[in-house]
Amino acid sequence: MPAPGSGELQLSIEGLVKRYPGSEQNAVDGVSLGVHAGEIFGLLGPNGAGKTSTISVAATRARPTAGRVTLAGVDVVAHGSLARRRLGVVTQVNTLDRSLSVGENLYFHCRFFGLSRREAKQRSSDLLEHFDLAHRRHDRVDRLSGGLAQRAQLARALAHRPSVLFLDEPTAWLDPQSRLALWELIRNLRERERLAVVLTTHSMDEADRLCDRVAIMDHGRILVCDTPEALKRSVATAATVELRLKAPPSPRLFQQLEALHGVEGVLAEENRVKVLTSARDGLVPQLIAKVGSGLLDLSVSETTLENVFISLTGRKLRD
């Protein structure tokens, strides 16, 4: 993994505030961050945390209420058109042009960015090859599966050779296999093209395994920002304890577990109980004592980013 900060600073956000007209509170409430060439930066947070709003401002699609965003040295508010030449976006929903074929989507995107007809033809052919879409070039885009559509969106976002790539929940709708494939493509972009990649996600797993650095966001603010390893180290005592019981837990047992010091949440699915903890020391013996003879099996998972989030906010990410 390349050390963060090894490349040139490509995206700088300083004190960003975004409040939508008619809203009582800030969707983005004082966010600052920097992303470098060759880095995959993750914005991790629950729905409504302000992830999309943050990248919308950076991608010139929303006006900031306060703060400053520069992208490859260009102020995105003062020079929106210029900034758009330096950035590519894969949006949360599929925004491929339904009136055009897959190939035409790429071709016209290239032309929008000033490539000549010949250059645009060449570039879109290359992209179709590289993203393994050549056999679908004449297809209508609404015939594409989720994974293919996402690949086509990625190809389109890269067609004009941006230096910063924004991916808004790129794998949210994908099956596990397509998700892994897309991760691989994104890693390649970081290595080969030295792109600065900013992606939003509400998947702990994705943030952990794909990102070089992660900023955990909630209510428009960044709570912490570091490498996944460092974040997990910071809450070393946090973990998830899984209990397998003889029978589903009684409501009383449920309450008793929840009341233990260091327990942040209890989830039950039939006879399996997940206990999310923030301070684990000495907790396992207490759990065993409470459950008593009903216990079949017990396992303690490694610290995850979910534990980090819980210890920071006192609640689960997926609410």
Place this chain on the structure above:
Amino acid sequence: MTETPTATTLSESGAHGGAQHRYGNLRAEQWRIISASFAALIARDLRVLMHMPSTFLLRTVLNPLMFVFVFTYLYPHIGAARFGQIAGQSLATVALPGLVASAIFFQGLTAVALPLSMEFGATREIEDRVMAPVPYALAAAAKVCFSALQSLLAAAIVFPLVYLIPATPIHIQIASWSTLVLAAVMGSLLAGFLGLLLGTVVEIRKISIVFAVAVVPLTFLGCVYYPWASLHAVRWVQIVVLANPLVYLSEALRAALTPTLPHMATWASLPTLTVLTVAIAWAATKTFTRRVLA
């Protein structure tokens, strides 16, 4: 792709010698991209149209074709030759400028409003075009320019149709080419911008109902089948229809094509058409920008 000066050179250029020159290059490059991008936005719309030229043809031709066929071909044959006559001229003559006007008007309205409201809807297909490296207003302008071209093409198709089908004699003389061209171009732009306004303001769920409800009264009260002056007999209608932009287009074309029939003076119709176009363009550009920029 030719490597363009990076933005970093823009922000650094002020500090170094010879920077003026590089800044000039960047500006030239930016202009080149803006014009190429504008052309490409139009090329995209053209490509979409070429995917299904029949929709263009049908929505252009169907309405005037049915009208002329029934009222200026069938009617004379079934003994109603005098139907719709005004000042001794056949309905075919009276309605020709109006039918051309309504072809221009509704072509522009539909060509912009319907696709736009769809592209702003759930799929947000407009996204890639507003991300083109040009000011947002230019993406809107490209849309309107192309619709204006479609309007003019529609006029060129409807004119011979309305001229050739009627069973009764038709009297057209081009009194003023400049009025004809000015009215057609201005009307095309007005229709496109009005489509832009509707497409950005009306939700996809409601756009078809808005069209269904608006098209009939706009046409029937648009001085399409009768000159505005003849409404003198029913004064309140004559005043109410002045709110309909189509009236000014019909009347300006009437002045250019059928000067012997009563028509609104061009000093009234043409400037009003222009003022309306500018006002609607201003409003539509505002609503478009508001819609794309959160």
